[in-house]
Amino acid sequence: MAEIILKSVTADFPIYGNQVSFRNVLFGRVVGGVLRRPKDTGNRVIVRALDNVSLTIRHGDRLGIIGHNGAGKSTLLRVLAGIYEPSLGSITVDGHVSPLFDVSAGLDPDDSGYENIVTCALLLGMSRDEIERKMPQIEAFSELSDYLALPARTYSTGMLVRLGFAIATAIDPEILLLDEWLGAGDARFATRAAKRVEAMIERSSIMVLASHSDELIRQMCNRVILLDNGRLLADGQTTDVLDMYTRMNNEELPGKLQSGAANQDLDRISRQSSTAAV
Amino acid sequence: MQIDPMQRVLALNIPQQSARRSRYHIALIDMLAGIQAINIWSRLGWRDTKRRYRRTVFGPFWTTASLGIFVLTLGLIWANLWGQHPKTYLPYLTAGMVCWNLFSAICTEGSVCLISQERLIKQLRISYTLLACATVWRNVIVFFHNIVIYVLVCIYSGTSITLATLLFIPGFVLFCANAIWIVGVLGAACTRYRDIQQLVGSLLQISMFLTPILWTPEQLQGRMALLADLNPLYHLIAIVRDPLLGRTPAPMQWVVVLAITVVGWTLLIRIMTKLRHRIVYWL
Numbered sequence: 001m002a003e004i005i006l007k008s009v010t011a012d013f014p015i016y017g018n019q020v021s022f023r024n025v026l027f028g029r030v031v032g033g034v035l036r037r038p039k040d041t042g043n044r045v046i047v048r049a050l051d052n053v054s055l056t057i058r059h060g061d062r063l064g065i066i067g068h069n070g071a072g073k074s075t076l077l078r079v080l081a082g083i084y085e086p087s088l089g090s091i092t093v094d095g096h097v098s099p100l101f102d103v104s105a106g107l108d109p110d111d112s113g114y115e116n117i118v119t120c121a122l123l124l125g126m127s128r129d130e131i132e133r134k135m136p137q138i139e140a141f142s143e144l145s146d147y148l149a150l151p152a153r154t155y156s157t158g159m160l161v162r163l164g165f166a167i168a169t170a171i172d173p174e175i176l177l178l179d180e181w182l183g184a185g186d187a188r189f190a191t192r193a194a195k196r197v198e199a200m201i202e203r204s205s206i207m208v209l210a211s212h213s214d215e216l217i218r219q220m221c222n223r224v225i226l227l228d229n230g231r232l233l234a235d236g237q238t239t240d241v242l243d244m245y246t247r248m249n250n251e252e253l254p255g256k257l258q259s260g261a262a263n264q265d266l267d268r269i270s271r272q273s274s275t276a277a278v
Numbered sequence: 279m280q281i282d283p284m285q286r287v288l289a290l291n292i293p294q295q296s297a298r299r300s301r302y303h304i305a306l307i308d309m310l311a312g313i314q315a316i317n318i319w320s321r322l323g324w325r326d327t328k329r330r331y332r333r334t335v336f337g338p339f340w341t342t343a344s345l346g347i348f349v350l351t352l353g354l355i356w357a358n359l360w361g362q363h364p365k366t367y368l369p370y371l372t373a374g375m376v377c378w379n380l381f382s383a384i385c386t387e388g389s390v391c392l393i394s395q396e397r398l399i400k401q402l403r404i405s406y407t408l409l410a411c412a413t414v415w416r417n418v419i420v421f422f423h424n425i426v427i428y429v430l431v432c433i434y435s436g437t438s439i440t441l442a443t444l445l446f447i448p449g450f451v452l453f454c455a456n457a458i459w460i461v462g463v464l465g466a467a468c469t470r471y472r473d474i475q476q477l478v479g480s481l482l483q484i485s486m487f488l489t490p491i492l493w494t495p496e497q498l499q500g501r502m503a504l505l506a507d508l509n510p511l512y513h514l515i516a517i518v519r520d521p522l523l524g525r526t527p528a529p530m531q532w533v534v535v536l537a538i539t540v541v542g543w544t545l546l547i548r549i550m551t552k553l554r555h556r557i558v559y560w561l
Contacts, residue, residue: 013559082403085555097403105401110329119325122318123402 002095002174002205004057004080009089011050011075011230049075051230052089057206064221064238065210066245071227073210077101077177080208095205098124098173103164113148113155113163120167134170141196142166162189169196176204180211214242305550312407313458319408323415338423341379346427349375356492365435372431373522374491377515380421381457382482387413388461389468389475396561406554410461414454428522437524446521452535453518459542466549469560485511510538 331337495506
């Protein structure tokens with residue numbers, strides 16, 4: 001049984017400007033007190049992308065993550081994928097995780113489609129036999145036919161997405177993580193992709209999807225969490241949380257939302273120690 | 279035992295109370311799984327080599343050609359300047375340069391081995407050691423392209439294959455074992471401090487002249503002889519170069535290189551334990 005447990009997970013991103021570098025460490029050591037800056041917290045800019053998030057995701061959960069831009073949705077997904085380890089708190093993941101964030105990562109523009117399929121599939125953890133077995137299925141879904149023998153740089157953006165998507169969805173995932181999938185591609189591809197992902201979800205034990213589309217969340221998820229400024233605001237039934245989110249947006253409209261994402265980010269940077277204002 | 283280099287085993291179980299121990303465990307898995315994933319890193323390494331061949335006739339042989347011209351022209355001049363016979367000096371210089379080129383490429387490419395894979399690292403949990411191995415493998419392939427020049431020089435100078443030549447195999451394996459930790463350490467350090475990349479470049483330039491590659495240690499007089507013996511790079515190069523020249527490296531050199539290997543890998547394990555989880559935040 002796949003299961004994910006997050007306990008008070010916090011993710012802090014240090015921001016290194018061009019002035020904070022090797023030089024400072026070097027001179028800090030050499031000159032001693034003169035150039036040394038206040039220890040740690042003093043002047044280092046930290047963006048807290050996730051703030052004390054506790055969450056248990058169990059077998060059968062189809063979890064949707066909603067929230068504004070910069071609320072921490074993608075960071076949370078990447079924490080679940082094991083890409084970012086929490087700065088504070090702990091995470092336990094039981095089960096094979098398949099992230100589907102950037103479908104064209106790992107593609108080499110100079111390699112042919114076939115070569116790229118093998119490389120990417122190996123990177124995703126498939127064995128040679130498995131790739132061999134799934135090749136026809138990947139070929140068919142990508143609909144690239146003869147193009148697969150040509151270097152990937154001759155593909156259009158949509159074709160690249162199709163190829164990447166076909167490879168990434170060929171795995172049999174236990175835990176499937178999706179981040180706003182379906183970037184490019186025409187309408188026909190969009191429906192086919194939706195079908196394929198649904199089939200994939202059927203086979204997986206846990207699915208987590210971050211999306212801005214209420215419709216998609218309603219369609220795919222049986223549980224939704226709402227993130228705001230890195231904090232977990234709500235966790236519950238799909239309709240309840242979506243309704244709450246809509247209400248929140250309506251209330252906030254005059255003030256906060258109009259000021260845009262940039263202000264939110266500044267807000268979050270300076271908000272290190274302020275208490276939660278839910 | 280086959281370890282999945284990607285998510286499955288690297289799946290993080292970091293209970294806060296024993297975070298240090300589990301980080302050590304993850305560091306070890308990163309290394310073991312990374313090195314074991316031969317099918318992946320060899321493929322990534324070949325892919326980069328193939329890219330150099332694409333749409334060119336000679337591909338990586340262009341670097342071989344420029345190395346050949348360098349060795350031939352400067353080799354003949356220096357042999358004359360230092361009163362050495364070209365038939366002994368040219369093989370020495372060529373073997374040294376082929377090894378040095380490998381070392382220098384490993385350092386410069388090692389510096390960017392994580393930075394250049396940012397997209398991949400942010401897409402899936404991947405072993406950093408695997409990426410280091412791919413970098414080393416790619417340069418090993420280039421090394422075997424360059425060795426062609428050495429073979430030609432040997433034919434010209436009549437350097438023959440001896441039993442000592444067989445020592446090339448353990449020497450080269452040991453060299454590569456060191457290459458992996460060098461790439462790993464530099465990759466992590468350069469991700470955090472981007473200046474180190476520049477520093478490595480300038481240090482390499484100086485080291486090439488300080489290391490007996492263009493000159494032989496025997497040419498040093500008196501106390502200066504220590505310059506060679508105290509230089510770890512000399513021993514690292516020597517265990518590959520000497521067998522190529524048909525000589526047996528001194529036992530002392532094996533000992534020194536083995537010591538470097540142990541120290542280096544210990545350093546890598548320490549860095550991986552303490553900082554592995556931070557690296558992705560620095561990208």
